[in-house]
Amino acid sequence: MRSEEDLVRTMRAAAEQAGGHDLAYGVARRRRARRTRQRMQVLLAAVAVVAVAGGTTAVLSGEGRRAEPAVTVSPPLIKAAGELWPQAIVKVPMRNAKGWKMHPVTSLSATEVLLAPESGFEKGGRLEAYDSASGKTRVLGDVPSPRKGYYLQQFAVGRQYVAWFGETPRNSDKWADFWIIPREGGKARRVGEVAADVESIGLTDDSLVWSVKEGGVHRMPLTGGAPERLPGTDGLHLASWPWANARAGQSPISNVTRVVNLETGRSSDVAIPDGVEMMQCNAQWCVGRRHGLAVVQRVNGSGRRTLPATLLPMDPWWLVGDRYAIFRVYDPKNSRSPGPIAVLYDLATGTMAGLSERTPGVRGGIVRRGSPASSPPNVVIWDADQEYDEVCRNEACTVKARGGGKEYTVLNLAAVPG
């Protein structure tokens, strides 16, 4: 049995996950829309009076003639990723030889995809890599579970090692440990443990680096030893070594305000246009959302463009690889013609590639980034055998998947010619 305290604690912990939206803009917009609507109704009522006075039989109703925005955009013609880059598409079995469900995390090379047990685990597991050249899976090694209630959190890939950190998320104490395993496989080695709320990790050639939830980047030699806080990293969050970001607020989806190279110490402020939220940046590019549309720009604000409403930023974790973003394809006419569920957008060139295929007539589907990776992962995943149904109740709709479950279709960005 659980206690009432468990319920209170869970609700309070969950509340902390609430994203830091800036509500002021949305509130003002809604109030404007409401006033416009009221004016429209008054206007229509006036027209009706005139019409009746003129002796015609026009029937007008304020409710029925509400001005709808004229949506005339149609989805762009987008080539499928598999058509553009057949060498980058890999089919990976969802279960390993032992029957465990595995999940693509990121890629190790142009042919190898790193696979981890899908949903975290408490009793240990193992890391594998699928090689598209040989069509075979190899085992990197076992992942030990050093504590009760231990869950793997995130992975990072370096030149020689794959690293991860684990936590005991249901305990209230702050604790995490760091592990590495050689890329070619071998025995996992614990680098060290810390009493901290770790949020992200990275690998250099000789150290493991991490940032903590409240900001600040630390390192520890791969051979073990005392953790050391990198000077001048107050408030910084590791993005992808050597890059770190400062954010406007506590929430991980607050605008990134500064991009710092921790190796050179060079720091650039992000030019954030008014009204942009959830601005997320890598070394060169930033993607944010304004009025529901995606805004893409370089860190310094140059090359800024607002993408059409046919490409919707739905979730702030839109960055993938080092120069791509994923957007959902929004088809206002809900046409029954085939098309992609989402697109991969090349931030540098604007090139687009279609990801997965929608079930005709259904506005949705599932396309995901690799996970759980500390840096924007190098793979995008979907289940090509899945079909979708749109289930609507009380004017709110959700998309439900059916079928599939055998293999992932993985787009390996390391195999995309750049």
Added chain:
Amino acid sequence: MIPGAVKDFDEFVRARSDALLRYGYVLAGNSEDAADLAQEALARLGDAWPRVRNKHDPEGYVRTIMVRLHIKHWRSRRREDLVAAVPERGEFDRYGDADLWAELQELPRKQRAVLVLLYYEDLPDQEIAEILGISRGTVRSQAARALDKLRIRRESPVLREAR
């Protein structure tokens, strides 16, 4: 509206946004819907501001609108807003108790709302009854049913009664 009142309202929005988003998140279970609920409730508060700010407690007003909207399955974006491409946050569970949080999402909206008002907002039964427009008996029976489903032991009924 007089300019001073507008400034007042903007300040209220700025000052209370985070707390309202947290409340919305516990109610709705995700940040999109939380922001949606908070924005709509604040927009309605803005329209009623001159009336509300002197007479009532504006925060209570907003929170009441939020929970009522939520129970009514209200969504502003409706069909346009299906979450389709869902790039996953690279994290496993960060909640106090992920299973309990997941089970909370499964509850009918009204039951969940009653639990949020009881345990997150820490309100007495009578006030919850007024906010939701139901009887005190219904508040209790909904809470009891929800706690049973979540396999939660009810402690100190006398204490709760006395508040």
